[in-house]
Amino acid sequence: MSFADNLNSIRERMAAACARAGREENSVTLLAVSKSHPPETIRAAVEAGQIFFGENKVQEAKAKIPLSPSKARWQFIGHLQSNKVRDAVELFEMIQGVDSLAIAREISKRAEQAGKTMPILLEVNVAGEGSKFGYAPEKLLAELSELNALPRIEIHGLMAIPPFMPAAEKVRPYFQKLSGLKLECEQLLGAPLPQLSMGMSGDFEIAIEEGATIVRVGTALFGERQKIIRAAAAD
Numbered sequence: 001m002s003f004a005d006n007l008n009s010i011r012e013r014m015a016a017a018c019a020r021a022g023r024e025e026n027s028v029t030l031l032a033v034s035k036s037h038p039p040e041t042i043r044a045a046v047e048a049g050q051i052f053f054g055e056n057k058v059q060e061a062k063a064k065i066p067l068s069p070s071k072a073r074w075q076f077i078g079h080l081q082s083n084k085v086r087d088a089v090e091l092f093e094m095i096q097g098v099d100s101l102a103i104a105r106e107i108s109k110r111a112e113q114a115g116k117t118m119p120i121l122l123e124v125n126v127a128g129e130g131s132k133f134g135y136a137p138e139k140l141l142a143e144l145s146e147l148n149a150l151p152r153i154e155i156h157g158l159m160a161i162p163p164f165m166p167a168a169e170k171v172r173p174y175f176q177k178l179s180g181l182k183l184e185c186e187q188l189l190g191a192p193l194p195q196l197s198m199g200m201s202g203d204f205e206i207a208i209e210e211g212a213t214i215v216r217v218g219t220a221l222f223g224e225r226q227k228i229i230r231a232a233a234a235d
């Protein structure tokens with residue numbers, strides 16, 4: 001299957017999920033997660049009509065973005081360390097995955113130096129997994145007004161990476177939890193939050209049914225990443 005075939009099939013499945021949920025097709029953005037894939041792959045993807053790309057490592061993105069078509073638009077989707085914030089603010093038009101006041105303050109400071117305002121999504125650890133980054137829901141609600149007061153960030157919504165479940169339907173309660181938390185945040189802020197970033201290759205349709213406005217899809221678009229190479233090398 002070519003990238004274009006994969007893209008068409010994902011777009012059809014997204015449209016069907018929107019129809020099931022009574023949502024407009026254009027209410028969901030497909031973020032192509034291009035981590036580990038080279039600029040040639042990005043070029044082919046842009047030629048096939050894909051515009052939004054997600055990267056989870058600043059160094060990798062810094063090397064890749066200048067070599068990719070300028071039509072491509074980039075969002076950061078990983079865990080950000082404070083010494084990478086300056087580059088991230090320059091490279092990306094949105095930073096998903098902000099999970100502390102400290103990092104939010106650093107983003108605001110660097111955005112001010114760069115003369116911009118940075119759209120961000122706050123990451124929530126929806127299943128309370130010890131191994132994962134993200135705000136505990138109570139902590140997010142407690143810090144929300146302080147986050148919102150930072151001058152050079154704009155909170156556009158929430159994102160989460162729920163536990164991987166072979167049966168995708170089992171992830172639905174976590175999507176519902178994130179969706180409910182967004183409502184609580186909106187009430188606290190007294191303003192709507194436009195974005196809910198949830199759903200990956202295995203579960204994006206369920207995420208759309210539960211309100212996702214950004215789905216982050218890697219493998220189902222580009223094929224397997226290095227996992228496979230590593231598995232082969234281990235044989």
Ligand SMILES: *Cc1c(COP(=O)(O)O)cnc(C)c1O
Binds near residue numbers: 033035077200218219
């Ligand atoms: C890698 C990654 C994805 C894409 O995962 P796939 O299962 O390949 O679709 C989505 N979100 C984040 C934060 C990721 O790091």
